[in-house]
Amino acid sequence: MKLNIGCGGQIAEGWVNLDLHPTVPGAAKGDILRLNETYRPGSFHVIVAHHVLDLLREYRLVVHALWQCRSVVTPDGVMRVSCADINGALAAANRGDTAWFVGQDPNDDAGKLLQVWMGWRKLLLTPDIVLDAATKAGWTGGTKQPDSSRASVLDTRLRESWFVELYP
DSSP, rough: EEEEETTOOOOOOOOOEESSSSSSHHHHHHHOOGGGTOOOTTTTTEEEEEEEEGGGGGGHHHHHHHHHHHHEEEEEEEEEEEEHHHHHHHHHHHHOOOGGGGTOTTTTTTHHHHIIIIIIIOOOOHHHHHHHHHHHHHOOOEEEEEEESGGGGTTSSSSEEEEEEEEE
């Protein structure tokens, strides 16, 4: 089975689609911090969590969430993670690339950057920070991935994301 954590309004056919606050048919209520209360060890071969970990607000919760995912993935499975790319956002703002900020007001670069990160993002993560948290959570390996890789499956914000794959 495949698990899509934090699906929002995007239901992936053939996946278990979880969201903390499901708003669409096909999405089940689920919390990344409590996966082992609902699912058995080895329940999922693939786990995807796009733009979820950075909403947890504290590093220790990221470690716990990754531990929860590790507890339900198969021994030969994979977890694919993405978060908003703060380095990409800062570089785009510095070069005046307003097109980078998809869906934002192109008239106010500084306001957009603050709105995107400080308005609704609570924790700034980088691939290295997530890889470190994954090690602490019991994952044995992980790699940074390009946005064109299979790690980007189901991500709707490719331009503004970075990706990692984690291995049990």
